[in-house]
Amino acid sequence: MSWVEAFLNWLVQFFGDPANWTGPDGIPTRLLEHLQFSALALVLAALVAVPLGLAIGHTGRGEVLVVVTANLARALPTLGLLVMFVLLLGASSIWPVIIPLVLLAIPPILVNTYEGIRGVDPDLRDAAYGMGLRGGQVLGRVLVPVALPLILLGCRLSAIQVVATTTVAAYTGLGGLGRYVIDGFATQDYASVVGGSVLIVLFALFVQFGFALAQRVTVSPGVSRRLKVR
Amino acid sequence: MDDLSFEAPTGEITVLVGPSGCGKTTSLRMINRMIDASEGRILLDGVPVQGIDPPTLRRGIGYVIQQAGLFPHRKIVDNVATVPYLLGWDRKKARTRAMELLERVGLDPALAGRYPFQLSGGQQQRVGVARALAADPPVLLMDEPFSAVDPIVRTSLQDELLRLQSELNKTIVFVTHDIDEAIKLGDRVAVLRVGGRLAQLAEPKTLLAEPADDFVREFLGHDRGIRRLQFVSTAGLRLRTDLTAPEGFSGDSPEPWLLVVDGEGRPVGWRSAARPGELEPYGTFVPGRDSMRAALDAALLSPSGCSVAVDEQGRVVGVATRNALDLALAEAADG
Numbered sequence: 001m002s003w004v005e006a007f008l009n010w011l012v013q014f015f016g017d018p019a020n021w022t023g024p025d026g027i028p029t030r031l032l033e034h035l036q037f038s039a040l041a042l043v044l045a046a047l048v049a050v051p052l053g054l055a056i057g058h059t060g061r062g063e064v065l066v067v068v069t070a071n072l073a074r075a076l077p078t079l080g081l082l083v084m085f086v087l088l089l090g091a092s093s094i095w096p097v098i099i100p101l102v103l104l105a106i107p108p109i110l111v112n113t114y115e116g117i118r119g120v121d122p123d124l125r126d127a128a129y130g131m132g133l134r135g136g137q138v139l140g141r142v143l144v145p146v147a148l149p150l151i152l153l154g155c156r157l158s159a160i161q162v163v164a165t166t167t168v169a170a171y172t173g174l175g176g177l178g179r180y181v182i183d184g185f186a187t188q189d190y191a192s193v194v195g196g197s198v199l200i201v202l203f204a205l206f207v208q209f210g211f212a213l214a215q216r217v218t219v220s221p222g223v224s225r226r227l228k229v230r
Numbered sequence: 231m232d233d234l235s236f237e238a239p240t241g242e243i244t245v246l247v248g249p250s251g252c253g254k255t256t257s258l259r260m261i262n263r264m265i266d267a268s269e270g271r272i273l274l275d276g277v278p279v280q281g282i283d284p285p286t287l288r289r290g291i292g293y294v295i296q297q298a299g300l301f302p303h304r305k306i307v308d309n310v311a312t313v314p315y316l317l318g319w320d321r322k323k324a325r326t327r328a329m330e331l332l333e334r335v336g337l338d339p340a341l342a343g344r345y346p347f348q349l350s351g352g353q354q355q356r357v358g359v360a361r362a363l364a365a366d367p368p369v370l371l372m373d374e375p376f377s378a379v380d381p382i383v384r385t386s387l388q389d390e391l392l393r394l395q396s397e398l399n400k401t402i403v404f405v406t407h408d409i410d411e412a413i414k415l416g417d418r419v420a421v422l423r424v425g426g427r428l429a430q431l432a433e434p435k436t437l438l439a440e441p442a443d444d445f446v447r448e449f450l451g452h453d454r455g456i457r458r459l460q461f462v463s464t465a466g467l468r469l470r471t472d473l474t475a476p477e478g479f480s481g482d483s484p485e486p487w488l489l490v491v492d493g494e495g496r497p498v499g500w501r502s503a504a505r506p507g508e509l510e511p512y513g514t515f516v517p518g519r520d521s522m523r524a525a526l527d528a529a530l531l532s533p534s535g536c537s538v539a540v541d542e543q544g545r546v547v548g549v550a551t552r553n554a555l556d557l558a559l560a561e562a563a564d565g
Contacts, residue, residue, distance in 0.1 A: 127299025130264060131312050131361070132289035145303040220303035222345030 007194060014195025025179065027199065033175035034203060038162045041098050045105030045158055050151065053113025057147075058139045066114045073107030078165050086172045097169045104165060105158035112154025116147030148219050156211040163204050177203060234426050235270075238418075240368075241399040245416035247406055249449070253426030254405045258371050261403060262291045274369065289313055292362030292370035292400070296378050298354040300346040306332070306357055307342035313365040324364075331360040336390055352383035359391070363398070372404045376411065388414055409450055413438070413457065421446050435461035459523035462562045467517055467525065467555075469539050469548025475501065487534040495545035500534040514538045517547065522558060529555055 014020060021027055056062045081100040089096040120143050128138045144151070170178025180196025183189070221227050234257060238244035246254040259265040260272055263284040272279045279287055300309045307328045308315075314324035332339055335356045346354055355375060362370055376384045388411065395402065406412055412419045413434040420431040423445055430442040438458040441447040447454070475488040477498060490498040490509060499509025513528030517539045529537035529550065537550040 121297075121299075123295060123297045123299045124301070126264070127293070127295055128301070130262065130288055130293035130295065130299075132285045132287075132316055134285045137316075142301055142303075146301075220345070222305070222347060223303045225345075225347055227345065227348065 010191040010194040011198065013191040017191075020195070030175060030177050030179060031199070031203070034163075034166055034177045037094065037098065037101070037166045037169070037174065037176055038159070038207075041101035041105055041162050041166070042155070042159055044098070044102045045162075046109055046155060048102075049106045049109035049154070050113050053110045053151075053154075054117060054139060054144070057114045057117025058135070058143065060118075063114075066111055069107045070111045073104070076104070078104060079168055079171070082165070082169055082172060091173050094174065097172060097174045101162050101165055101169070105162050108157040108161070109151075109154040112157070113147070113151045116150030116154075117143050119150070120146050145220055146223055149215065149223065152211060152215050152219070156208070159207050159211065160204065163200075163207055167200055232426050234422070234428055236420055236428060236431055238401055238403050240401045242417035243395060243402040243404055243415055245404045245406060245412040245419045246422060247409055247412040247416075247419060247449075248422035248429075249424060250407060251424050252422040254407075254422050255373055257422075257426065258373055258403055258405045261369075261371055262288045262293060264288075289316055289365065290367050290369070292365075292367045294355075294358045294362045294370070294372045294375040296374045298346070298351075298358035300354055300357055300361070302346050304345075305342065306337075306344050306346065306349070309346065309357060310360045310364050312361055313367075317365055327364060328360070331363055332357070334363070334394065335360045350383075351379045352387060355379060355383075355387060356390070359394075363394075363400075368401055370400045370402045372402060374406055375404075377406070377408070384411075391415065410457075413460075421449060456523060456526075459526060459559075459562060460521040462522035462558070463518065464515060464520055464522055464525045464539075464550075464558075465518040467522075467539070467550050467558050469517070469550055469554070471548045473536070473549045473551075474546060480506070487536065489534075489536075489538060489546065489549055491546050497538050497540070497546050500532055500536075502533070510534065512538050514540045514544070515550075516540060516542060522562060525550055526555060526559070 015027075019026075023029070053066070056066055078100075081103065082097060085096040085100045089099075117139075124142065124146065125138065128142045133141065166174075166176050167178035167181065170176055170182045177196055177200050180192045180199070184192030184194075184196060215224075234253070236244070246257060248254050256265055260267045261274070261279065263279055263282075266280070274287075274291075300306075301312070304312075307325055310328035310331055311319075311324040314327055315321075319327070329339055329342060332342060337353060337356050337360070341349065341353065346357070349357065355378075358375065362372075376387045379387065392415065404412075404415060406415075416434055418431060419434055419437055421429045421437070423429045429449075430437060430446045432440075432442075435458060437446070438450060438454050438461070441450055441454075450457075473485060473487070473489055474491045475483070477490055477492055479488070479490065479501070483503065486503045488501045488503075489512065490501050492498050497512050497514065500512055501509060510533050511531060512534070513531035515525040515528045515537055517525075519542075525537045525539075529535055529552070532538075535552045537555065538546060539548045539550055541547050
């Protein structure tokens with residue numbers, strides 16, 4: 001039996017088992033959990049990082065914060081952070097897991113939002129002020145629409161990270177798709193490991209697709225240049 | 231900037247020109263408070279601008295910059311309507327006005343729905359001018375608006391600006407480092423020297439005839455005498471009408487050169503008495519409309535040394551001989 005056959009057999013076994021489609025550890029429940037945890041962490045991170053990045057990028061004040069955040073993000077070990085919070089706060093609620101997820105998701109959004117705003121052509125800024133736009137109008141009507149691709153890129157990078165880390169978070173007892181992989185290994189139920197992995201990959205692809213769609217809907221064709229030149 | 235003081239008369243183009251670092255852009259940006267003057271006053275219709283809230287002030291002053299600075303995420307029509315939107319005009323009215331202006335600056339209305347990146351540099355600059363004019367401000371500030379486009383497009387944008395100005399009579403302050411552009415566009419030209427000091431403020435023809443000092447003379451560059459001629463009229467030029475001959479003329483003439491003219495009165499070429507079989511090239515000018523510079527240029531284009539005066543339809547009205555040109559040049563040199 002080749003490994004491809006084994007892989008397919010496990011898939012059939014996992015997805016073919018009616019017991020896997022219902023109940024608190026059924027696929028729909030786990031999928032929803034995964035979505036909820038990821039989305040919650042991402043939304044909280046964006047609520048903090050986007051306004052902060054806009055403010056720092058627009059005023060040019062507090063740029064040190066961006067640099068420090070960016071470097072911290074590279075230095076922090078994901079799993080270590082998770083375990084630390086669970087040990088500190090106990091595993092009685094989802095927050096010991098959500099908080100480190102939020103902390104991980106902030107830097108890419110903050111850095112990209114900041115860079116997006118800072119990177120807008122100075123002539124464009126100048127023209128906007130020269131037309132008589134006020135500071136807030138310059139930010140909202142000109143800088144944000146032009147920087148939007150980068151802001152969305154930051155959110156997407158964070159989303160990928162959060163979705164992946166939510167999987168690992170199952171290690172601390174959290175629900176979500178990671179349960180299949182972690183529990184599968186523990187009980188040597190390889191069908192569960194393989195099926196769970198495939199679900200996680202599909203979920204990640206789905207998130208990517210969602211962001212691509214959001215980009216297409218929200219970014220002006222004049223900025224993305226997805227029209228013919230002339 | 232040091233003790234700079236000048237007046238930009240209503241309805242005229244005042245050009246600030248000077249080498250880089252002379253503070254011409256800084257002076258311009260003080261008018262709409264993009265930069266605040268540390269000392270001194272800037273009056274707009276007698277009102278000090280320092281007392282007006284900058285955004286409110288700027289909405290009443292058109293502003294055109296070098297790279298157009300169009301908003302890339304907005305369609306052309308909405309770019310032009312920027313200030314009307316800010317002033318709270320309703321969308322339909324603002325867009326109608328924007329369409330009007332696009333046509334005014336010589337753009338195809340079909341471009342209205344495009345985005346800036348879909349336009350050429352020259353087209354973008356025209357949109358920039360239309361945007362500055364959208365709310366019909368009495369004053370227009372232009373900061374090297376035509377410096378980034380190629381020479382052919384630049385010439386057509388300059389002609390367009392002069393045409394617009396003849397219709398609109400805005401008070402324009404125009405910054406450039408190009409003295410030829412200054413002389414072409416300015417009703418009055420202010421030459422600034424490094425450090426923001428005014429070297430001379432005068433009409434272009436005065437500037438060319440009587441530069442105030444060596445700095446201005448050097449900045450004006452060579453050919454000053456020739457360039458001055460573009461402000462000398464050809465209306466009074468003495469024309470001879472006895473130097474033309476019909477096509478196929480083969481007789482003798484006491485004149486060394488005769489201008490052969492076709493049946494509709496248009497010039498065909500110069501016939502030399504020495505080689506009557508061949509026709510030599512000619513140059514034309516329109517008396518009263520074209521300058522002495524054009525008349526002299528036309529004379530230099532022909533071996534006959536004469537310049538052909540034609541009407542707007544291109545029909546010969548006479549010939550300016552070397553003698554006539556000499557006389558006119560001597561008068562011009564006397565001032």
